[in-house]
Amino acid sequence: MMKKMQLPLQTLNLTLGFMVWVIISALLPFIKEDIPIPTERLALLTAIPVVLGSILRIPFGYYANVLGARKVFLASFILLLFPVFYISEASSYTDLVIGGLFLGIGGAVFSVGVTSLPKYYPKEKHGLINGVYGLGNLGTAITTFTAPLIAATAGWSFTIKLFIVLLLIFTALNFVLGDRKEAKVKTPIMDEIKGVYKNDKLWLFSLFYFITFGAFVAFTVYLPNFLVSHFELDKVDAGMRTAGFIALATFLRPVGGWLGDKFKPLFLLMGVFSGLTISAILLAFSPSIGLYTLGSLTIAVCAGLGNGVIFKLVPQYFSKQAGTVNGIVSMMGGLGGFFPPLMLSAINSITGQYSIGFMALSQVALASLILVIWMYYQDRLALSDEVFRSTGQGILVTDQSGVIRAVNPEFTQLTGYSEEEVVGHKPSILKSGRQSGSFYADMWKIITRTGQWQGQIWNRRKNGEEYLELLTINAVRNDAGEVIRYVGSFSDITTTY
Known part of the structure; x- marks a missing residue:
């Protein structure tokens, strides 16, 4: 019974972690009314939680193997109590930066579940299981949609304090329902890194997740302010549209994992990067709100499916070093959400438009498509060589x-x-x-x-x-x-x- 509880429990854990992770970006339109924030620093402020949330994924994935998911989730939620309270009392840009840095813990918990949950299921279900766990990405949608509604009536400070209550509840849930007998692996982290860092598939998967999850995070943190400033939508409308983007990408993640279990994952990635290339080119031409919506939703579809497919591939190629590899790949995905907002902001300040940034996304997606095709044929050659030699x-x-x-x-x-x-x-x-x-x-x-x-x-x-x-x-x-x-x-x- 305890083992059956781990998938829903850890999925809910990820949901809460991601809810906390995006507090600042979701409430930024309200926070700006009370705390003066220079326009050129907005992108940096929303990107800061992404940095720590990405880097910490390597040790979090490793310690999920060493200590078990229960202890890592417990420690994460206790630690998050402090930055959440600190931000709720913030009175300056510096306060937001300090608190936002430690909010990254909420994003780092992603690598815990993708390392822990495959231990409970056969390999032919790993894609679906990791995809279901990835539904926890909905936490960003929940915060993006509900936080502005609550803040509109109760204020942003009170809204943030509500997350303290949720963190305390989930600390108790993990203490009671977390699996104390989870299988653990205690290989030194440097030994695991040495065993995988020369494998080109690690870096290819990192690049692919950098693009797919990076696109998801970048649009999540950037859309609310972009829709308000560029299309002059009101804050609640912008929040609802962003929540729709997040929900679509997130619900398609288990679909991508399930498809990865049923069909050739590399074929699916070819379709993903083809779609990202075309939709980014569309956005590069600064279309109307209708075409912009179409391009953004296409990116949501491709990012969601791609995220699910990639975490079907990781345990398939790295079964013994899953914790560290999951951490590295997911870290690169998180960093993929850090750089695009900064790049778009810099390009907009220089040129007055975002076209070059979206065109750059299309070219990186096209390069990834070529690499997936190359990887597919390399695998075929490797298979032929294996048959030849065995x-x-x-x-x-x-x-x-x-x-x-x-x-x-x-x-x-x-x-x-x-x-x-x-x-x-x-x-x-x-x-x-x-x-x-x-x-x-x-x-x-x-x-x-x-x-x-x-x-x-x-x-x-x-x-x-x-x-x-x-x-x-x-x-x-x-x-x-x-x-x-x-x-x-x-x-x-x-x-x-």
Whole structure:
């Protein structure tokens, strides 16, 4: 029963963490009325919680493995009590910066659940489970939608104090319902980092999440003020539209994880980055509110699906170092939400528009699309190489002139020749002398006519021992129909002769 409680409990934990994470950005229109904030510092203020929330994801993911999710969530909610109260009493820009920095703890808890929850479910459900957990992103929507409504009548300071009550409730819930017997891993963090940092897939996944989750966070923190200042919408309307963006992206996250369980995740990412590229180009042309809404909603769809798919891929490739890798990948996603608002603000101050920033997003998304395609074909090549090297038959590959270019380990096992000893030579190095010249002439006539030959042939190992093999030779042709290589596969059948 306790294990079944962990998915809903940790999802609700993430919801609260994200609710607290965006307090400042959601209430900024109200806070500005009481605390003077320079326009050029608005983007920095909303981005500050993202920084700590991103960086802390690495240790949070690691300690979720070492200590268990229960202890990490408990400590997080207790620590969040202090910055939340401090911000509720803020009277200066500096107070907001200090409190906002520590609000990042609310965003850091993301890596706790994606590390802990897969322990309770089989691999074929990891995409869906991490996607369901990702519904906790709705916390940003809840705060963005409800906080302005409450603040409009009760004031922003009282609104923030309400979060203290929620933090106390969830501290108690985790103390009672958190799993004390969760499986734990105690590998030193530096050992885990050393084991993964040279793996190119870690950095590719980090880039992909930098784009998808970064786009989600960037639009979450930037849309409320952007819609008010650029389209002159009232604050509540802007909050509702932003909440709609967040809700759409968040509800599609488990859909992305589920699709990742059912279909090829890399194919899905190709569609995600194609959509991001097109929608960012649309936004670059500063369209009307209608087209701007269409472009933003397309980004929400692609970001939501992409977030779910990526966290299906992480445990698939990094099962033993999931905590640290989840932390690094999710940290890069959080940082992806830090830089775009600053970049857009800087570009707007220089050019008076946001077009260059959105065009930059489209180009990065296009580059990611190309990398996903490259990764897909690299995986196919790796699979082919794995089959080539692990098959139980000896295999040799020659060029069109019959010179050996590659052999597999089983070839060495059967013949005694290493790859270095045969590459550059012709297969005649294996001849036993039992077959006549006419035998080989007839064999190559058949290969030239049909592209294939199969039969029994006597060859000689490196130690001089003769053996009988069942040999199959296939001609490999290019699109023009020209032979580019020959592949021979054989097995030793001496004992059955």
